[in-house]
Amino acid sequence: MRADAARNRARVLRVAREQLAAGDDSLQLNTIARLAGVGVGTVYRHFPNRHALLEALSAERFQQLVDEARAAAAAEDALAGLHRMLRFSLARALDDPGFAAVLESSGDSEARTSVMKAELDGAVTELLDRARRSGAIRGDIEADDLRRLICGIQHAVRSGDGTSRYAELYLDVLIEGLRPAR
Amino acid sequence: MRADAARNRARVLRVAREQLAAGDDSLQLNTIARLAGVGVGTVYRHFPNRHALLEALSAERFQQLVDEARAAAAAEDALAGLHRMLRFSLARALDDPGFAAVLESSGDSEARTSVMKAELDGAVTELLDRARRSGAIRGDIEADDLRRLICGIQHAVRSGDGTSRYAELYLDVLIEGLRPAR
Amino acid sequence: MRADAARNRARVLRVAREQLAAGDDSLQLNTIARLAGVGVGTVYRHFPNRHALLEALSAERFQQLVDEARAAAAAEDALAGLHRMLRFSLARALDDPGFAAVLESSGDSEARTSVMKAELDGAVTELLDRARRSGAIRGDIEADDLRRLICGIQHAVRSGDGTSRYAELYLDVLIEGLRPAR
Amino acid sequence: MRADAARNRARVLRVAREQLAAGDDSLQLNTIARLAGVGVGTVYRHFPNRHALLEALSAERFQQLVDEARAAAAAEDALAGLHRMLRFSLARALDDPGFAAVLESSGDSEARTSVMKAELDGAVTELLDRARRSGAIRGDIEADDLRRLICGIQHAVRSGDGTSRYAELYLDVLIEGLRPAR
DNA sequence: AATGAATGAGGGTTCATTCAT
DNA sequence: GATGAATGAACCCTCATTCAT
Incomplete structure (x- = not known):
């Protein structure tokens, strides 16, 4: 995996964890992408759903x-x-x-x-x-x-x-x- | 309560119960209305949410x-x-x-x-x-x-x-x- | 016009006026009926629209x-x-x-x-x-x-x-x- | 702004202008979307309300x-x-x-x-x-x-x-x- | 590989009007 | 006459997912 890809993946995971911890269990991929500073497509590349x-x-x-x-x-x-x-x-x-x-x-x-x-x-x-x-x-x-x-x-x-x-x-x-x- | 109102209320409840029993816990009021053969408004009148x-x-x-x-x-x-x-x-x-x-x-x-x-x-x-x-x-x-x-x-x-x-x-x-x- | 009909008509008009004065220009006939203490049908009888x-x-x-x-x-x-x-x-x-x-x-x-x-x-x-x-x-x-x-x-x-x-x-x-x- | 986004935005504006000119001031976003040949979401993206x-x-x-x-x-x-x-x-x-x-x-x-x-x-x-x-x-x-x-x-x-x-x-x-x- | 604009099905809710009671 | 329950079209808006850039 390319270094930037790995970094993005980690960011997405971190943001998703924060969202869940904050009590938001909707886990909206658009929101997560925005908070992680990546495009939605990137999230979908790493996690198909x-x-x-x-x-x-x-x-x-x-x-x-x-x-x-x-x-x-x-x-x-x-x-x-x-x-x-x-x-x-x-x-x-x-x-x-x-x-x-x-x-x-x-x-x-x-x-x-x-x-x-x-x-x-x-x-x-x-x-x-x-x-x-x-x-x-x-x-x-x-x-x-x-x-x-x-x-x-x-x-x-x-x-x-x-x-x-x-x-x-x-x-x-x-x-x-x-x-x-x- | 009027007879028809009671009948509709009962229908809605019955359909909702069937939906839940069938494993659908989304309980969509539009769907329930359709299945119960009543208008959406009727469902909302009886159950605001x-x-x-x-x-x-x-x-x-x-x-x-x-x-x-x-x-x-x-x-x-x-x-x-x-x-x-x-x-x-x-x-x-x-x-x-x-x-x-x-x-x-x-x-x-x-x-x-x-x-x-x-x-x-x-x-x-x-x-x-x-x-x-x-x-x-x-x-x-x-x-x-x-x-x-x-x-x-x-x-x-x-x-x-x-x-x-x-x-x-x-x-x-x-x-x-x-x-x-x- | 029957006395009760006249009374209802007056009530509806009064409530409608109050609503408008309160800045609500939606003039919803259901709301007016409720506030006037009459049925919607009564409002429609007096005012077709x-x-x-x-x-x-x-x-x-x-x-x-x-x-x-x-x-x-x-x-x-x-x-x-x-x-x-x-x-x-x-x-x-x-x-x-x-x-x-x-x-x-x-x-x-x-x-x-x-x-x-x-x-x-x-x-x-x-x-x-x-x-x-x-x-x-x-x-x-x-x-x-x-x-x-x-x-x-x-x-x-x-x-x-x-x-x-x-x-x-x-x-x-x-x-x-x-x-x-x- | 991306070319396609700009094109869609312009289409929506054009349709909205036509609607108003035609005397329809309700400006319904769903209708505009349909007439503009774009999805509702696109209209909402460009114009939140x-x-x-x-x-x-x-x-x-x-x-x-x-x-x-x-x-x-x-x-x-x-x-x-x-x-x-x-x-x-x-x-x-x-x-x-x-x-x-x-x-x-x-x-x-x-x-x-x-x-x-x-x-x-x-x-x-x-x-x-x-x-x-x-x-x-x-x-x-x-x-x-x-x-x-x-x-x-x-x-x-x-x-x-x-x-x-x-x-x-x-x-x-x-x-x-x-x-x-x- | 990344982006983010676009999609549009899908769910929500309201309310003018009708009509059975 | 009066009632108010019922109707359902109509509008609102969101969001998971795709795909052109």
Whole structure:
């Protein structure tokens, strides 16, 4: 990729991220192009449609999650690692509703997304298995369930006032609910 | 209300319900008018905006929930009543995503909705209080939290394949998470 | 006319006048009906269309103008009477742009309007003739020209800030312009 | 500006001018787009609203007026220049009611219009000042008053049959009215 | 590779007028 | 006579996407 092309791509991604963070989830490509100081055509060259842009935006966050999951999997205490992982995921999903949408979706339009999702689920499955072996986690919940549940929690938090008070509380409900039945 | 007005209103509501059930949540007033065989103006007369229509659609389901909550509150066992109530709420929210949207929203545009929400929360609060006194429910969760959490669970179930297998599982996670910390 | 019909007609006229006075010249029959506390159908029964309402509104003012013109024609000093008449006409036209529209229009849709216009022009013609005989007014201006010129002045005043400063000034320009050429 | 953009802009302006000339002052952007053979979006890109289009239409005529006013100001006889200027303005306003609307309006939406208006008023003020010094014009009338009065006269002429007989006559009334009081 | 003007389907909403009640 | 619900043409404007420059 030419240097200017790469720079433009990065600009577009940055602006798109800022827009989402500012609460505008319409992600209008014309607007993004203007704010990024490039033509619309350039945006379309890099991202054939809105969804491709969303997925590209998610890729970076996905990588963070994978890294976090692997770090957690490498830690001594699997349960603590899992909790850390869940808290981290929720925070990222709250940061970026677009990312949450990709995280919970089952049909990805870019192969890369599916790959990262598989990697994430793989790392989380390891964590879950270890935590389960020590009796800390119920047996009927899998990595993809956790992805969906975290997004559900994100949804609930967002429909309140979105403050961390709700995030902590609802996350705690989830965490308690993951224990084996008494 | 005049007979023809009532008939048109009912038609519009029926069509809107069908649209939502068919997975189209755009709820376009022109489209609905056409399908209902009435003029657009008629739709606008009855429902000044999309949200008003959504709320009207929800009113009936809301009443069901209020009835259920009161029945549960009247029952002997508060915890069992609460669980029944949660299961019922989740089922209704899964039936109708529009209803879920109104259920979790904090800003209602029709006073009637707020009234019903308050009635619902009142009945659930009674249930919660009784269940709490018997030590079965954690102390930091209120009726509005439950509304949001159920909608979050609905969201998670829907992002899976929406089958009752997920509904049962995720609901159980929520229910377990509502117990007092061990 | 039945008493209630007359009462409704009067109400509609009153509300329409208030609307115009408030600067809303859209004269929406639905709005007027609502404000008057009658059904739209009732408004339509009395006034088949917007224009009919406008003309009805003008009738009363027209009568005032005719009265004023006759009073002026009866006075000793024709020129002073004419000036008084012009000032009065301008004030009424500024009060009510709808009236100004009827006043300047050449095609009336109600016979009654044409009759009053003829009466007005008749009285003004008398004034003009007398003033002309004493050499105070140029010979090439007729009553209908005066109607149009007053409405033109009203237009000019309105496009300024509409204050009486402009009204006085522009009226004075007109009055001076009506003298015989030097 | 790109060649095609300029071509489209010109087409839109031409069609709009034709519409106005044909007596349709509604200036509907969809209609204009269709007649101009361009998409609605193109019209909106060039002219965000009706008024912007009107002002653009007026720009050319405005320039003519400014030129005329300057030519008149350069002439020997200020009064003759002023009269020529008034006659010219009235003719342009009668040609194009849209232009008249912009000419008399006090709130411009495009800076360019305000600039041209200021230029026009500046040139006319010079004329007025010179004519006043020779005692030919009353002292209480300014350039903006003249703009409004000309538009008022245009209004009056138009409400007659619009022929030049009225134009000449009413303009003469105005011109006579601008002399100092006897 | 970049640009941004153009497109036009598509959705929104209003309101003069009719007509069933 | 009165009512006001219903009508639907008509207008508004946006924005995802294409393609000439």
